[in-house]
Amino acid sequence: MLGNSSSANCTLSSPPLLGEICKLFVMVLLIIAIILGNVVSLLVFLQARQFRTSQGYLKVSLALADLAVGLIVVPYSVYREASSLASGMGQGSSSCSIPSLPCFVTGPIFAGCTFVSITTIFLLSVERSVAVLKPLHKRAVITKRRTVWLILFSWSMSFLLAVVPMISSPDITLQYNPCSKMCTYAFPAGRLPGSPWNIMLLFPAFDFSLLGGTFVINFITFTAIRQYCKARRWLGSEAQHNSRLSFSDITAAKTIGILTFAFSASFSPIAVFVVGSVLGYQWCQFSFYAFWILTSNSCWNVAIYSAWDPKFRQGVRELFSRPVLNSASQRPSRSTEGDSSAPACVAVLKEMFHPENA
Template identity: 90%
Template sequence: MWGNSSSPNCTLSSPPLPGEICKLFLMVLLIVAIILGNVVSLLVFLRARQFRTSQGYLKASLALADLAVGLIVVPYSVYREVSSLASGVAQGSSSCSSSSFACFITGPIFAGCTFVSITTIFLLSVERSVAVLKPLHKRAVITKRRTVWLILLSWSMSFLLAVVPLLSSPDITLQYSSCSKMCTYVFPAGRPASSPWNIMLLFPAFDFSLLAGTFAINCITFTAIRQYCKARRGLGNEAQPGSRLSFSDITAAKTIGILTFAFSASFSPIAVFVVGSVLGYQWCQFSFYAFWVLTSNSCWNVAIYSAWDPKFQQGVRELFSKPVLNTSQRPSPSVEGDSSAPACVAVLKEIFRPETA
């Protein structure tokens, strides 16, 4: 997403080094992992009725943002690298960067999806905190319709924030960098980084502010869970039956905590790179690892769900082992009206169906 000014001049090179081939192979592997993992997540959400909840909608939003990275951002990087290898252009030189119209699409998409991810993780933490701290008020406070509006708001704000540098200064543009293998925000060649370049600090400031709030909310949630577990062990089944937490509530809170830690670990290198770029440092090799560690976060979520969320595991099993019904076994539309409707239509019905107390 971010980078220093660079020259569009490229130099011809000898046959590609094995390291460049390995990086290209890693990109292709990442495309497959991101697409397969997030498509599975979305299919589980659409087909499994137990995921048509506020938490399920937020997780689907997170999977959609990650899927956009795997379908648009990473394939463009692979295309540029394959084209460069085929034409014999130098791959490791920081002077080999170029601007194209596609960068003005993939660059903001990558930045916007990154902001959507951290915003969604923050909303997931808030949802779990309400479910743990105020279980009796959860249905009244967290409704599906409110969740959908918050998701739409988070997407709008995230992509607006992604184009703020381009709108705030005519000196900032987008170029494909041979160092990071990504389209990054840069100054045109020959223009020194001046005060408008500091607008790039808005990105790490936004993410770290939300991450700090997310960690604080998770700490409050886990403190409440620990106190509840202590009270339950001390008093047994007699302890506050009306405010009892289910095993799935506790597991979901743990899963979101792990998601928060994973995103923080993947975002920290890119934040260091942004601050260094603003200060005038050029870290070519480090920029590649910083950008692609953040990109790899797009395929971690499904792995975390598979390892920690029993409901997701059950949904995956049902997705891949659902028995095929015979014509005589297929339920009639009069019995199950939603069974004949497409999954997307069923989800829309769930969203606009009046909330029950």
């Protein structure tokens, strides 16, 4: 997503072949984990009616952003590294100073999907905060239609922000960096980073502003949950009857809190790297770990759902048991098969934009 690819990075000595092969192997594993995990998440969210809520739509948006990283960004890095290993000893220095057309696609996609992830986590925190603090007003304040418009706005704003460095300065371009093994924003060969490079600070400033707001919202939410749990212990069942805050609401809030911590942990190294790049430091080895720790975050969400969300685990069980049941019960009928397979995505789209369900 970010980075400083100066000519010093293009004259690196040949790295150990075994280390490069191991890194390539990790990249391939990441592709498999990201695609499988997020495809399962999307199928669960789209098939189960209990997830066709504002929270479910936001989680679909998050899964789509992560899936785009696994389908587009990481495979291109694997292709470049595999080509480099096949042609030599993995130096990759011959083309690092030449901007390539795929980098102008994968670079903004990685940056945009990162921004989509943090804005979606922020919106999830706001949705859970309203559900906990104002449970009786949740359906009136957070509607499906508003959620869809917020999702569309977050995607548009995120990808617009991703191309701001190239729009703001003609000296900033996108190049494949052999250190980070990613397409990163950089100055062309022969030009040193100058004052236009400060625009890169917009990325960590934007993300940490949203992360700070997310932590504040989560703190308020968990404070309210703690007070509610204390009241329920003291008053027994009366506290539960006087409030519509359910166990699933509390579990969802905890899950989103864990998502926030996971994203913060994965984004912090890249933020340090960006600030260091603006100051003129070149951290080749650190850039690889920073970028790929952030990339690995794209496969963490499904693990977090599986560990903390009982509804998601139930949805996964139903998803993998459904083909067996359908093959036994729907084999004689062909018309019902068309009714049960296609409408999942269609029904979700209808519920998103249908006025009665908003």
